[in-house]
Amino acid sequence: MSTKKNVFKVLVGLIVGALVLSACGSAATSTAVSAPSTQTPAAQAPAATQPPVGATENPAATQPPVLPTDDPAAPSGPQGSLTVALAGEPNSLYIPDTADTIADTAASQLYDSLVYHDPAGNYYPELATSWEVAPDNVTWTFHLRQGVTFQNGDPFTADDVIATWKYGSDPKTSSWPEEYTIAKSVEKVDDYTVKVITDGPNALLLYAMFDFWDIIPGKYMDKVGVDAFQQHPIGTGPFEFVDWVKGDHITYKANPNYWWKGYPKVENLTFRFVPEDATRAAAIQSGEVDIVNRLTADEANTLSTAPNVVVSHYLVPRVYYVMFNNMSTGKGQPTMDPKVRQAMNYAVDVDGIIKSLFDGYGQRAIGMINTGQLGYGNVKPFPYDPVKAKQLLTEAGYPNGFTMSMNCPSDAYASIKEVCEAIVANLGAVGIKINLTMQESGQFWDEMSKKTLPPLAVDSWSDASGETVQRSEGLLSGGTYSTWLDPKIVDMLNNIQAELDTSKRAALYQAYNVYMQENPPLIYLYEPVTFEAIRSNVHDYTPQTNEMMYLYDTWVSNP
Amino acid sequence: MLRYFIARIGQSLLLFVGVIFLVFGMVRMTGDPASLMMSRNATPAEVAAFREAMGFDRPISVQFVSWITKVLHGDLGDSLHFRSPALPLVLQRLPATVELAAFGLLIAILISLPIGLIGGSHPGSLLDSVGRFIALLGQSIPDFWLGLILILIFAQHLGWFPVFGNDQLSSVVLPGFVLGMPVMGELTRLTRSAVLEVRGEDYIRTAYSKGLNPSTIYVNHLLRNVTISLVSVIGVEFGYMLGGSIYIETIYAWPGMGQLLGQAVGWFDFTLVQAITIFVSLVVIALNLLTDLAYALLDPRIRHG
Numbered sequence: 001m002s003t004k005k006n007v008f009k010v011l012v013g014l015i016v017g018a019l020v021l022s023a024c025g026s027a028a029t030s031t032a033v034s035a036p037s038t039q040t041p042a043a044q045a046p047a048a049t050q051p052p053v054g055a056t057e058n059p060a061a062t063q064p065p066v067l068p069t070d071d072p073a074a075p076s077g078p079q080g081s082l083t084v085a086l087a088g089e090p091n092s093l094y095i096p097d098t099a100d101t102i103a104d105t106a107a108s109q110l111y112d113s114l115v116y117h118d119p120a121g122n123y124y125p126e127l128a129t130s131w132e133v134a135p136d137n138v139t140w141t142f143h144l145r146q147g148v149t150f151q152n153g154d155p156f157t158a159d160d161v162i163a164t165w166k167y168g169s170d171p172k173t174s175s176w177p178e179e180y181t182i183a184k185s186v187e188k189v190d191d192y193t194v195k196v197i198t199d200g201p202n203a204l205l206l207y208a209m210f211d212f213w214d215i216i217p218g219k220y221m222d223k224v225g226v227d228a229f230q231q232h233p234i235g236t237g238p239f240e241f242v243d244w245v246k247g248d249h250i251t252y253k254a255n256p257n258y259w260w261k262g263y264p265k266v267e268n269l270t271f272r273f274v275p276e277d278a279t280r281a282a283a284i285q286s287g288e289v290d291i292v293n294r295l296t297a298d299e300a301n302t303l304s305t306a307p308n309v310v311v312s313h314y315l316v317p318r319v320y321y322v323m324f325n326n327m328s329t330g331k332g333q334p335t336m337d338p339k340v341r342q343a344m345n346y347a348v349d350v351d352g353i354i355k356s357l358f359d360g361y362g363q364r365a366i367g368m369i370n371t372g373q374l375g376y377g378n379v380k381p382f383p384y385d386p387v388k389a390k391q392l393l394t395e396a397g398y399p400n401g402f403t404m405s406m407n408c409p410s411d412a413y414a415s416i417k418e419v420c421e422a423i424v425a426n427l428g429a430v431g432i433k434i435n436l437t438m439q440e441s442g443q444f445w446d447e448m449s450k451k452t453l454p455p456l457a458v459d460s461w462s463d464a465s466g467e468t469v470q471r472s473e474g475l476l477s478g479g480t481y482s483t484w485l486d487p488k489i490v491d492m493l494n495n496i497q498a499e500l501d502t503s504k505r506a507a508l509y510q511a512y513n514v515y516m517q518e519n520p521p522l523i524y525l526y527e528p529v530t531f532e533a534i535r536s537n538v539h540d541y542t543p544q545t546n547e548m549m550y551l552y553d554t555w556v557s558n559p
Numbered sequence: 560m561l562r563y564f565i566a567r568i569g570q571s572l573l574l575f576v577g578v579i580f581l582v583f584g585m586v587r588m589t590g591d592p593a594s595l596m597m598s599r600n601a602t603p604a605e606v607a608a609f610r611e612a613m614g615f616d617r618p619i620s621v622q623f624v625s626w627i628t629k630v631l632h633g634d635l636g637d638s639l640h641f642r643s644p645a646l647p648l649v650l651q652r653l654p655a656t657v658e659l660a661a662f663g664l665l666i667a668i669l670i671s672l673p674i675g676l677i678g679g680s681h682p683g684s685l686l687d688s689v690g691r692f693i694a695l696l697g698q699s700i701p702d703f704w705l706g707l708i709l710i711l712i713f714a715q716h717l718g719w720f721p722v723f724g725n726d727q728l729s730s731v732v733l734p735g736f737v738l739g740m741p742v743m744g745e746l747t748r749l750t751r752s753a754v755l756e757v758r759g760e761d762y763i764r765t766a767y768s769k770g771l772n773p774s775t776i777y778v779n780h781l782l783r784n785v786t787i788s789l790v791s792v793i794g795v796e797f798g799y800m801l802g803g804s805i806y807i808e809t810i811y812a813w814p815g816m817g818q819l820l821g822q823a824v825g826w827f828d829f830t831l832v833q834a835i836t837i838f839v840s841l842v843v844i845a846l847n848l849l850t851d852l853a854y855a856l857l858d859p860r861i862r863h864g
Contacts, residue, residue: 247814
């Protein structure tokens with residue numbers, strides 16, 4: 001009896017582990033009753049009384065960033081309390097150590113970066129009031145905002161930017177050194193001017209600085225060290241750290257000396273950790289929390305009729321795909337022929353998959369680029385055309401199809417098992433017999449890194465930077481998790497990364513999109529949707545496609 | 560008696576060593592920890608550097624020996640996700656899990672004892688049938704389903720209890736109840752069969768024929784012997800509740816060891832998973848040992864055997 005119970009508990013634990021894992025990467029799930037009438041967040045056009053600062057402009061900008069809505073209905077200063085339910089506990093509040101979006105969401109409220117990046121792709125001044133890049137395309141000069149103090153009273157100067165870069169680049173204390181070493185060096189010109197030099201022109205610098213270079217107080221960090229800093233993090237941001245009760249909650253309060261007068265709009269900010277999404281849905285209804293994210297379509301359905309709850313959904317910058325292989329097991333296989341790979345793209349009924357497995361929430365991917373990312377929009381997705389697929393296969397010399405193996409990380413994402421099975425059925429209908437193997441995700445990615453997966457493998461990758469070059473490089477440059485190497489793609493990606501001019505880069509992405517359909521390294525599946533809910537007395541909260549929460553301007557009215 | 564004690568302690572140590580082997584091996588079955596833990600954008604060189612820093616590149620036997628040595632010194636390694644020592648993280652979560660398990664056990668005992676006693680004393684009666692049905696329910700209802708249903712009804716709709724967390728006194732009621740349900744079921748059945756068994760014993764018949772007061776018989780002979788057989792089960796069940804609360808803690812966002820373990824699995828945080836598993840195994844083994852020793856002390860037959 002006892003042994004059976006123990007085994008049962010182990011199995012239960014494994015299943016929970018799998019559920020938790022799937023919660024990290026998943027979006028909508030299946031079997032909802034009907035689509036709720038929810039609003040997608042309008043892509044907020046900035047109330048532009050100032051144009052966004054481009055890489056080559058140099059306006060005299062000493063005003064605070066002009067970002068979506070200086071809302072006249074908002075209170076003039078911090079008031080009230082806001083409670084956010086996170087889908088897990090952050091591992092750290094020190095940005096170079098944050099492991100995921102959950103930690104990043106909580107941590108980023110404490111700091112400011114030099115620049116702010118909005119979902120439309122524009123950069124705004126934050127701790128840097130302006131910046132320009134020299135004609136050599138590698139030397140960036142940032143002019144820093146004056147009169148800013150850290151939450152411990154230390155003044156913000158160029159030394160702190162250098163300290164942030166130094167500590168962030170150190171692999172001993174940073175999990176993301178590559179996001180800081182993107183800059184070869186950071187030099188002080190004077191107290192309020194820094195020079196950042198990259199190794200060759202790099203268009204990803206500003207985004208890395210926005211996402212990772214949350215400025216820390218250099219003197220304080222030197223004095224107490226990273227470990228002690230983590231016990232009580234200090235930044236220049238809208239909220240100050242109050243306490244962190246492990247396993248239960250993190251509390252912040254409004255920074256009374258925040259440089260942007262009038263912000264934040266909330267006095268007490270609390271993060272609670274609620275891993276189970278059904279519990280999150282219950283908690284938003286009972287009013288114990290004010291903001292929840294990562295809900296399923298089912299839960300969003302239920303919540304759409306709940307009083308005092310507002311539901312929203314949006315496309316997540318993630319693409320699901322089937323990987324081809326030309327580096328190991330795929331060599332010499334029929335999939336080496338681009339006609340075959342195109343045929344397989346025509347053969348999969350992605351819209352059918354979205355409709356039946358995700359209740360219509362999702363969108364067919366056009367390539368390795370998401371809706372709203374730079375360069376999106378010049379090509380249409382492969383239509384579902386099994387006749388054309390068969391025709392292409394015949395042209396390629398496979399009129400009777402062929403047999404091939406495919407692996408599926410069955411516990412990694414919501415409904416991915418069913419997606420894989422649907423793909424097998426679709427390909428079977430055009431004569432391609434697939435031997436499908438379900439695999440536990442740890443083993444799956446392990447085999448991927450060792451390049452021992454079969455010629456077909458289903459997976460997904462996200463990129464929240466507003467463009468797809470970083471993710472594309474990870475997937476297609478022959479690196480650890482890459483199974484396809486095409487020198488032409490590598491070339492295109494290198495050129496994209498080195499092109500600092502946004503509109504020129506957009507044109508390069510468009511050419512990339514076209515090539516990615518002519519010689520596809522992947523079968524493109526779908527972009528997923530995620531759901532969020534807030535209490536109706538929460539205002540000026542804008543869901544972000546990168547699943548971060550920017551809470552400096554969110555305010556609460558009386559319930 | 561002393562021989563019994565020493566034998567049990569020896570068995571427990573052996574068991575613990577076996578657990579250590581198992582945990583170490585199982586955790587590494589899912590693949591190379593280094594590449595799983597790093598961001599997918601990391602270069603092979605960065606992954607290799609991480610692997611070296613963590614010592615994952617050494618031969619398995621070397622890793623094992625070095626790990627065993629550390630464990631025996633009380634150092635369960637650093638959590639890969641939190642980058643801080645694993646044991647303090649586990650110990651921090653221990654009180655919450657103990658609180659939950661204790662409350663669950665209390666509820667289980669409070670429900671099961673009366674039902675089992677009544678059912679065993681009046682077998683075949685309506686009360687007995689109802690009691691056995693309740694016991695069956697307790698053992699067969701899936702705890703994850705029950706947990707969510709209770710939240711829906713009592714927390715969300717009725718608002719009698721908080722939906723999640725441990726910030727109020729009443730927070731422990733719902734998760735504790737769910738955790739205690741299977742134990743309640745088992746204890747009810749065991750109490751009932753223990754009562755039935757004891758009632759049929761010769762010494763009870765002798766006591767009746769001696770003319771002893773029925774309530775004295777009930778308390779001095781029946782209850783005492785029933786309690787002895789229950790003590791062993793309760794001790795063991797408490798151990799299992801301490802280790803088996805992953806689901807319930809995750810659903811109720813209860814800040815205990817179970818929730819930490821569930822999240823650690825998702826993070827591929829091998830060290831933390833190892834640490835929690837080792838710690839919980841140790842606790843369970845220790846509880847089993849204590850229960851056996853207590854049982855030996857309570858039951859004169861073992862004491863003098």
